[in-house]
Amino acid sequence: MRIDNRYLLHLADNNLILGQRLGEWCGHGPVLEQDIALTNIALDLIGQSRLLYQYAAEVQGGTHEDILAFLRVEHEYRNVLLVEHPNRNFADTVVRQYFYDVFNYLNYDALRQCTDEQLRAIAEKALKEVTYHRRWSSEWLIRLGDGTPESHVKVQAAVNHLWEYTGELFSPADFEIECHQTYHTPDVSTLQSAWRKHVKQTLDNATLQIPSDDVWMQSGGKSGRHSEHMGFLLTELQYMQRTYPAMQW
C-alpha cells in the first residue's frame, strides 16, 4: 500500500498556499532586502511543494504536479487556515510566518524519522531551508516587538489575532493519524509543547505577551473547509492554468 495521498497533498498545500501569499509581497516589500527575503522564502516553499506534488502525482498515477497544484477546487485543498490568512500589514505577515516556520521546522525534523524513503529525503532537504526561514521570522518578531511603540502595538495585535489559527496545526486529521500509524510520520499533537516553548521564548525576547491557551481555536482547513479568503487566493493562483490549460513556462 502506498502512502495516503491526502497526507502528501496536505503537506504540499500548506507550502504552496503560504508561498503564494508571500509572493503577493513581490515588489511591495517595506525595503528591497525584505522584499527579496519574502520572495526567497516563497520560492523555497513553492519548491518544497513541487517535490511533494510530484511525489503525490506519482503515488496517485494518471495526473501531473500542475494538475494537483492548480486545478483542484477549493474544498480539495487540505492546507491549514493559518497559511491562507491575508498578508495584511508587515507585522501580520511576520507573525504568520513565524508561527508556521516553527511548526514547519519541527514537522520536517520529525518527518525525517518516517519509514517512507521519498518523504524522508524531501524532509531532509527542506529542513535546511526552513532553518533560514525560522531565523528570519524570529529576528523580525523581536525587532518589531522590541522596536517602536507603534511596531510593538501592531505586532502584538497580529499575535493576538493569529493565535486562534495555531491550534489546527497540532490537531491531527484522520489521514495524519493513519499515516502516523503506518509510516511513522509525525504525530502533530506531540509537536505542540516544543512549538509553544520556542514561541514563548521568542515572544519574551520581543517583549510581547503570549496569548492564553484557553481560547477558541479555528479549524477546518485540513478537511477542506476554508476561510472566505481562500477563493480569492485560488482565483489568482489558478488563473494561468485555467485560462491556458496545460500551459508550461
Added chain:
Amino acid sequence: MVAVSKDEIYKVLQEVTDPEIPVISVVELGIIRDVRIEENEHVVVYITPTYSGCPAMDVIPVLIRQAVIDAGYPDVTVHSTLSPAWTTDWITAEGRKKLKEFGIAPPDLQKSHSPAHVECPQCGSDETELISFFGSTPCKAAYRCKACLEPFDYFKCH
C-alpha cells in the same frame, strides 16, 4: 566509434556551467552525484538539487543533456536524486576559488549559519557585515564590506 567512458562524460560536464553563476561548473558545484554508462552506451547522469525552489534546477538538466548530446553521445538521461541532500561542502576547492574570483564569498567551511568572519572577495578585508540572509538567488546572502564599502554576495552554508 570510441566507447563512451565515465571520464569522458565528466570532461563534458566540466564545461556545463551554472546558469546563474557562469564561472562555476556543475561538477565544481558538487551537484553531480554519479555518472553511469549502461547498456548500448546509454549515459545516465545523476544530479541533486541545491535548493528546492532554485529556478536553475529546471535549466541545468536541459544544459547537461544538450552538452552530452553535442559531445556525440545521443542517448542520455538526467536523473534528479534528493538524498543525500546537497551541501555546500561538496563545492570543490577549485569551485570555491572561482566563486571568490567572480566576486562571491565562498561558504564558511565550519558550516556556521552566522559565520564570524566573511572575507570581502573584493579587497580581502574581514571587516564585513550582513545586510540580509536572503540575496539575489536562494543560495546567497547579502553582505557589505566596511573597508572598501562595496556590497557583495556570500554563498551561504547549506
